[in-house]
Structure formats: structure tokens, C-alpha cells
Amino acid sequence: MIYQFEDLHLDVARRELRRNTDLIAVEPQVFDLLLVLIEARDRVVSRDELLEAVWNGRIVSEATIGSRLNAARTAIGDTGAEQRLIRTIPRKGVRFVGKVLEAADRKPERPKSSESSAPMSLRPEQRLPGIAVLPFTNMSGDPEQDYFADGMADEIITALSRSSGLLVVARNSSFTYKGRAVDVRQIGQELGVGYLLEGSVRRSRDRVRITGHLIETAAGAHLWSEKFDGDLADAIALQEQVAERVAAAIEPTLQLAEARHHGREIRPQVDAYDLLLRANALISEFTASSMVAALDCLAQALAIDQAYAPAMASLAYCRAQCDFQGWARQNEADRASAVQLAWRAVEIAPDDAQIAWMAAFAIWAMGRSEGQKARDLFARSLLLNPNSAMALTFAGWIEIMCGNVTDGRSMVARAHVLNPRDPRGWLTFGVQALASLVEEDYPSALRLAEQALALNRRFAVALRVIVVAHVKLGNLDRARGAVTELLAIEPELTVSGFLSRIPMPLESMAQTYAKTLRLAGLPD
Known part of the structure; x- marks a missing residue:
């Protein structure tokens, strides 16, 4: 079943929310909450009904329920003040009041030409790694320092959100765990994420130490940790600097973790995203044979989905690296094809920072007369995500x-x-x-x-x-x-x-x- 309201589509079978053709990232509990409200739109849904349907009868705080409602409203373009679609009925519950049409679930047809409808950069099979930043613990013994610890987590959420390769849980969801001792596996399940970032702040006079730990929720394993020392003379600048460094370190760490995880995973049928991850792992090996194997994986990904922009950009980038290394011998037609693929990837996903820098490198390396255009594209990538170490290096x-x-x-x-x-x-x-x-x-x-x-x-x-x-x-x-x-x-x-x-x-x-x-x- 697909529920249609305004310009939105809630696809029950695929568990997707779309605005026109654009996929909107929503957490699993937010999707469940929307579905419950839409299915029961002819009446008010009580708090107990929400607990039973969304949280399987488990008691959660009002703040948790409120955060999921806020996230649902944000996802569909509503607000708590306006309540155009989701209305809170005092002391009774919540009701979905928008006009809803029901459509049979059917596989959407691919547009006949690229001009009729631009393909999406975020596709359902991508399954981007999800991360939640938990409230940082104030280790200073001074409750008044909570604001600094909370601000630190806020800055990191903002910095991570600039990475096109991550789905970052909103603050109002991750902060419901503040002050609670909850197992990371449980948090991962409740928020629908594979990774958590937790940390602490310890202040001593005019100095502060900030620590951060990246954890894989399924195994509870630590993937990365770091500590940062700074001067509190300019607290806001310190928060920004630490957030930038954390985001820059976490992005490649998660990419490698995802590639290794999918490389070990046995799947009866691989999709374009699996092949992209395998290619990323092979590219990181940086040998002649691994790069050739990566090119093959990316070609397979594009055979499955001809409009998969991340695979396009990665293939063009991989060809450019092979050119620099003298691997996978290529002629002028191969180079022209790589440049064309790079530009097509940017056209499909103009706001994807990683696609931009990969395409820019390929265009510069193999485009001959397009050097200035490549430099402009690098500038755009850094505008989208100024914390990408790879974009800065290239x-x-x-x-x-x-x-x-x-x-x-x-x-x-x-x-x-x-x-x-x-x-x-x-x-x-x-x-x-x-x-x-x-x-x-x-x-x-x-x-x-x-x-x-x-x-x-x-x-x-x-x-x-x-x-x-x-x-x-x-x-x-x-x-x-x-x-x-x-x-x-x-x-x-x-x-x-x-x-x-x-x-x-x-x-x-x-x-x-x-x-x-x-x-x-x-x-x-």
C-alpha cells in the first residue's frame, strides 16, 4: 500500500517516504509512527496505542514520544506550531488530519529519458550507514557546564550532517538518552543506526579535555577514539574545531567499516550498493589487481542501476587513479567516457560533496582542457562539506x-x-x-x-x-x-x-x- 498526501508518498512495502521522487530519510520509529497515524486517520490515537504500536508496549518518556512526533512533523514539512497534518489533541492523543489517498503498491517505471525526470542521488538500495551522536557526558562536576557538553554534541551533529555518505539522527532523538544508562545495542535498535558516537567533557580551570568514541552498535565494538585538549578562552571556536576534526575522522572510518562488513556478509543477491562498497574496499588496497577488480564491481553496479551516481563518480575516479599509476591501460575513448560519466554523476547528484570531489579529480586528470572546471567543482565540494580531508587533499x-x-x-x-x-x-x-x-x-x-x-x-x-x-x-x-x-x-x-x-x-x-x-x- 502507498499512502499519498500533499506531494508526499508513504510506501508501506518499501518503508520509504518520498516527496515527489526525492527519498526522505526517516528513522524506523518515525516511519512506524507516521504509518500508525495515517492508518488510523479517522480518529484520535492515544498515547497507549502509540506505545503499543511503535514501542511494542514498552514504557518510554513523554520526551521520547514528543521527539518522534517532532521528527515526523519535520519529515513531512509540518511543525508543532502549525499542526497542518499531525494535530495534537490535548489530554486525548494525536490525529493525522491531512487528506490521504490510497494507491496499490506497484513497481515504479523508470523514466524513458533523463530529461523527463532526473534520477535520485539517494536511492533505496544505498542503505547509507546511520549514526547517532549521544549527549556528551559532563565530567566536570559542575551542572552549569552541561551547556558546553550539549553544545559539543550539537556541533558534531551539524558537521557530520554535511557528509553525503551518512544518515545522521536528529538531535531531538539522540538527546532522549541523556542521563540514561542504556546498552549501545538497544540504542542502535531503537534509533535504527549501526553506529554511535559518545563522548565526555572534562573542564579544569580554563582548560578542557574532550573525548570521543565511535562504536558499532551490533557488536558493541569501538572503531575509533580520540581526545582533544583546548583553551576555553573561546569556547565556541573550540567546539567548532573539535567537531570538524571528529567529522573528518569518522567519515572515512565508517566507509571502511561498512566496506569490510559487506565484504564479509553473504547475500543471496548483491545490489548496486553492495558492489559499490566492495569497490571501495578494493580501491583502498591500491594495487593493480584490486583497482581492476574495483572497476569490474562498479561496472556491475551500473549494469544494475544505470543512474547510480555514487558508482558513476567512483568508476571515473578509479579510472583516473589507474591513469596516474599506469594500471588498466586506457585509450582516449576510455578517458572521454570517464569524464562523461563524472559529469553525469554531478548532474544527477549536484549536492553530494563526495561525488563532486571524485568527479573533479577524474575530470582534471582525464579531461585535458577542463582543468578550470575541475577546480570549480572542487570548490563546490568544499563548500558542501568543508571537513572532507580527501577533498582538501585532492x-x-x-x-x-x-x-x-x-x-x-x-x-x-x-x-x-x-x-x-x-x-x-x-x-x-x-x-x-x-x-x-x-x-x-x-x-x-x-x-x-x-x-x-x-x-x-x-x-x-x-x-x-x-x-x-x-x-x-x-x-x-x-x-x-x-x-x-x-x-x-x-x-x-x-x-x-x-x-x-x-x-x-x-x-x-x-x-x-x-x-x-x-x-x-x-x-x-
């Missing part, structure tokens, strides 16, 4: 390659501050090495490139910096050794082939690479 990389070293360095530095323990730290070190190379600071370039290679010996960008730096410093034997490693990664690598596929906006850099690679023994 945007900084491109600015550096275009000669804007100061701006590029500041972006990469911010990425490192936001997530200093990022498992992809080899990328930030490699980009910093490129910055030193552009500045002709060869000792620094060598040191930073070695740091990148210590984390990932297969990173060709860092190996090429090693070659250039050693030649410039007169260490030809070491440069030749690095070329040997490059040829192990890409046996058919040549100077001309490298320069033809890697964008080099600075002519001086192109000449430097050509000269030093030849001197180190790389074939023309």
Missing part, C-alpha cells in the same frame, strides 16, 4: 600542480589537521612532496616522498618525485633505483607516455620531469 594537489603552492599547501595542511591519522596519509605526504618539487626544495621533496612511500610503496606519484629529487641532488644511482621500482609498477612506462597522460599545467615542471626521468634511465 583540491590542494591540483592547485599545487597549477603553481598555486601556497593555497595548495594550506588545503593539505588543513586535511592533515582534520584527520592526522588518516590511513591514506601517504596521499597527503605525496602531495606535500609535489609542492616542494614545484618550489625546487629538493631535500624536502625527497623527505616527504619517502614518508609517503613508507606508508604505500606503490604510490607512483611519490616515486616520480624521488627520481626528480635524486637527479637534482646528484644521486643518479638512487634515481635509477627509483626508476626500477616505477617499472615494476608499470613495466611499459616511458617518458613520452607519462607526459602524454599526466596533466602538467606548468611547462617548467613538464620539462623537469622529462629531463630527470631520461637521466635516470627511463626509456623515451
Whole structure:
């Protein structure tokens, strides 16, 4: 059954709420509450009926019921003041008063052309990981400091909400657990989330320590923890800084956790989202074979759903990384196809920050004449989510390659501050090495490139910096050794082939690479 009211559709079989064609994220209990009220719209539903239908007869506080009602109103565009659709009847209960039409449940037809109806960026099969931020515990012994602890959780909720890859539970739901000792598994079930962030605030004079723990609700396992120390002279600025760092660290942690979880899960039939997660796990391995396997997974995902924007952007990004590494040999038609796919992903999901930076990298790497458009797209990604360490790193990389070293360095530095323990730290070190190379600071370039290679010996960008730096410093034997490693990664690598596929906006850099690679023994 599908219930239609105003421009909304509540699909009972699929447990989806949509406004026109857009999927609205709602928590399971909020969906159940809406369904109960709509099905009983000819009368007032009492508090006891709600408890029985939504909470299985378990007693919960008035605040919990009120928070779910508020969340339901927000989801359908109503408010407690207006009560246009959900009306509270004092001392009696609640009633749904909107006009409802019933439609038989049928599978919607795909639009015949992309111009008739734009596909959604958030699709039902995505099952985005859900996270709830619990109220932070005030460990200061001063009840008046509760405001700071609550404000800390609020800031983190706001920062996490900017990530397009997460469903974040609203404050009015997660804060119903304030002051209560509840098992994380129970909270996960009640809120319908796989992850919780909990923490504490301890104040000592004018200093404060904030701790945070990310927990997987199903197993009760800790995935991430960190502590932050700061000065309370500017409490609001401190809250913002901590929230940004927490959000930047949690996003990639959850992505890896989801990929590993789905990789272990045995499913009779995989869908596009499963394949995307498998591809993400393979991309993180960063080997020639894993990247080829990732491309295959993404192609399968798009065969299932041709309008799946995350898979489009990931496939284009993966092809661009393969181009930089010399893996999965591609011709001009392949590159043009990747660029077209990247732009299509942005067209489908214009407000998805991750899709924007992935597409931007692919367009810059393989679009040849579209470098400025790629930079503009990076700017949009950072406008949507300024806390994405990956977006900052890739945007900084491109600015550096275009000669804007100061701006590029500041972006990469911010990425490192936001997530200093990022498992992809080899990328930030490699980009910093490129910055030193552009500045002709060869000792620094060598040191930073070695740091990148210590984390990932297969990173060709860092190996090429090693070659250039050693030649410039007169260490030809070491440069030749690095070329040997490059040829192990890409046996058919040549100077001309490298320069033809890697964008080099600075002519001086192109000449430097050509000269030093030849001197180190790389074939023309």
C-alpha cells in the first residue's frame, strides 16, 4: 500500500517516504509512527496505542514520544506550531488530519529519458550507514557546564550532517538518552543506526579535555577514539574545531567499516550498493589487481542501476587513479567516457560533496582542457562539506600542480589537521612532496616522498618525485633505483607516455620531469 498526501508518498512495502521522487530519510520509529497515524486517520490515537504500536508496549518518556512526533512533523514539512497534518489533541492523543489517498503498491517505471525526470542521488538500495551522536557526558562536576557538553554534541551533529555518505539522527532523538544508562545495542535498535558516537567533557580551570568514541552498535565494538585538549578562552571556536576534526575522522572510518562488513556478509543477491562498497574496499588496497577488480564491481553496479551516481563518480575516479599509476591501460575513448560519466554523476547528484570531489579529480586528470572546471567543482565540494580531508587533499594537489603552492599547501595542511591519522596519509605526504618539487626544495621533496612511500610503496606519484629529487641532488644511482621500482609498477612506462597522460599545467615542471626521468634511465 502507498499512502499519498500533499506531494508526499508513504510506501508501506518499501518503508520509504518520498516527496515527489526525492527519498526522505526517516528513522524506523518515525516511519512506524507516521504509518500508525495515517492508518488510523479517522480518529484520535492515544498515547497507549502509540506505545503499543511503535514501542511494542514498552514504557518510554513523554520526551521520547514528543521527539518522534517532532521528527515526523519535520519529515513531512509540518511543525508543532502549525499542526497542518499531525494535530495534537490535548489530554486525548494525536490525529493525522491531512487528506490521504490510497494507491496499490506497484513497481515504479523508470523514466524513458533523463530529461523527463532526473534520477535520485539517494536511492533505496544505498542503505547509507546511520549514526547517532549521544549527549556528551559532563565530567566536570559542575551542572552549569552541561551547556558546553550539549553544545559539543550539537556541533558534531551539524558537521557530520554535511557528509553525503551518512544518515545522521536528529538531535531531538539522540538527546532522549541523556542521563540514561542504556546498552549501545538497544540504542542502535531503537534509533535504527549501526553506529554511535559518545563522548565526555572534562573542564579544569580554563582548560578542557574532550573525548570521543565511535562504536558499532551490533557488536558493541569501538572503531575509533580520540581526545582533544583546548583553551576555553573561546569556547565556541573550540567546539567548532573539535567537531570538524571528529567529522573528518569518522567519515572515512565508517566507509571502511561498512566496506569490510559487506565484504564479509553473504547475500543471496548483491545490489548496486553492495558492489559499490566492495569497490571501495578494493580501491583502498591500491594495487593493480584490486583497482581492476574495483572497476569490474562498479561496472556491475551500473549494469544494475544505470543512474547510480555514487558508482558513476567512483568508476571515473578509479579510472583516473589507474591513469596516474599506469594500471588498466586506457585509450582516449576510455578517458572521454570517464569524464562523461563524472559529469553525469554531478548532474544527477549536484549536492553530494563526495561525488563532486571524485568527479573533479577524474575530470582534471582525464579531461585535458577542463582543468578550470575541475577546480570549480572542487570548490563546490568544499563548500558542501568543508571537513572532507580527501577533498582538501585532492583540491590542494591540483592547485599545487597549477603553481598555486601556497593555497595548495594550506588545503593539505588543513586535511592533515582534520584527520592526522588518516590511513591514506601517504596521499597527503605525496602531495606535500609535489609542492616542494614545484618550489625546487629538493631535500624536502625527497623527505616527504619517502614518508609517503613508507606508508604505500606503490604510490607512483611519490616515486616520480624521488627520481626528480635524486637527479637534482646528484644521486643518479638512487634515481635509477627509483626508476626500477616505477617499472615494476608499470613495466611499459616511458617518458613520452607519462607526459602524454599526466596533466602538467606548468611547462617548467613538464620539462623537469622529462629531463630527470631520461637521466635516470627511463626509456623515451
